[in-house]
Amino acid sequence: MGIEVRVEGLTKSFGRQTIWQDVSLTLPAGEVSVMLGPSGTGKTVFLKSLIGLLKPEHGRVLVDGVDMARSPERDIMEARKKFGLMFQDGALFGSMNLFDNIAFPLREHTRKKEAEIRRIVMERIELVGLVGAEGKLPGEISGGMRKRAGLARALVLDPEVILCDEPDSGLDPVRTAFISQLLIDLNTRIDATMLIVTHNLDIAATVPDNMGMLFRRELVAFGPREVLLTSREPVVAQFLTASKAGPIGMSEEKDAATLAAEAAAYTPPAEPKALVPQLEPSAGLGERAAVARRRERVRGLLHTLPERAQSAIRAAYGWERSAWAHHGGAS
Structure with a gap:
């Protein structure tokens, strides 16, 4: 099973430019999470900070007791193998x-013999559907195949945490759908903790157990998928609606006056759209295996979530409000 990754108060800057600040979240063990955000909000920087390739100014990332920002380099290198x-x-x-x-x-990174290496590589090639293409050069295959080859390479050391940086970039909608299904199937097979960075709405709506969003140097939210989707x-x-109306503009940020005016004029939808079902294996x-663990985890925090998210979760799991309250699940 995958392992939990805990992020506490993470702040990253380049010179005088703050990329994001005071980011705190937990990637639950074995679950699939997605981090959304407009272009330029530091999603890739966040991934690199999780594995210690970039050092934050403040905060820590805890992986099996190792702080990927502050622990000795030898410990970080060992944890990075996960x-x-x-x-x-x-x-x-x-x-x-x-x-x-x-x-x-x-x-x-290993001392395995070539016969063992071949067995492992061919297993991963089969897992991502590339059998028969192993002799081809990257320039001889499609972008989607290169993505899958990159995923196979990420899997050969049996990671407990898998980070995917925009697995949909450059792919058409059909191949994006194949990648989405592949990620769900992969989680089913190896039960690893997964974080997918994307701005693809189809992946966001159908793949994750949990969702977060970065915007204007802050983590807007992170939690069960129903929280953001409602x-x-x-x-x-x-x-999520790809609307022109709202705080996100063509420039990196709208100015304060524009934001204030739009916030005053903004009318949220009266009712959330019906949630698209999560992809099945x-x-x-x-x-x-993550499904049962998530159900119990969400059961424990349901009463802390917004009412719209609570309603969506109850509907998804068939939890009646009266029965739920009777069992002490609601406050």
Whole structure:
């Protein structure tokens, strides 16, 4: 099973520019989480901070007792082995075929013999549906195949946490749907903790157990998917409906006067849209282990969530309000 990743008060700046500040959240063990945000809000910087590639000015990231920001470098390097990272473009070596690209971490970080490396690599190649393409160079395959090869490489060291940086970038809607299903199936098979950075609304609506959003140097929210998908927060509603009305503009930020005027004029929808069901694993894989764990976790925090999110969760799980209150689940 994957492990919990706890982020506490994280702040990152480059020079005088603050990227985001005081970000706190917990990635629940074995669940799939998504981080949303307009372009330029520091989502990739956040991923790199989680694995200690970028050092924050304040705060910490706790992974199995190791602070990825402050612990000794040797401990950070060891903890980093628990992560698998899928880059936006796959980050494949152009002169290596797919097999050698995927085998690279095993050859670099382990002392496994070639026979064992071949077994592991071919297992991962089969897992992402690339059997038959292992001899091809990255330049000879499609963008979607490069994404899957990058994911296979992220899996060869059996990570407990998988970070995916915009797995949909450059893909058409059909291939994005395939990637979405692949991520759910992957979570079903290996039960790893997953964080997907994206601004794709289809992935946001159908893949995660939990959702967060970065905007204007802050974490707007993070929690069960139903919280954001039913949110009346102007920036969240604007983003999820791809509306021009709201705080997000073409420039990096709207000025304070424009924001104030739009906030005053903004009318949130009277009722949330019906939630799109979360993707199910492909036939034959069974239920994700994360589903039962999440149900119990959400049961414990239900009474702390906004009423609209509570209603959506009760509807999804078939929890009647009266029965729920009878069992002490609501305050």
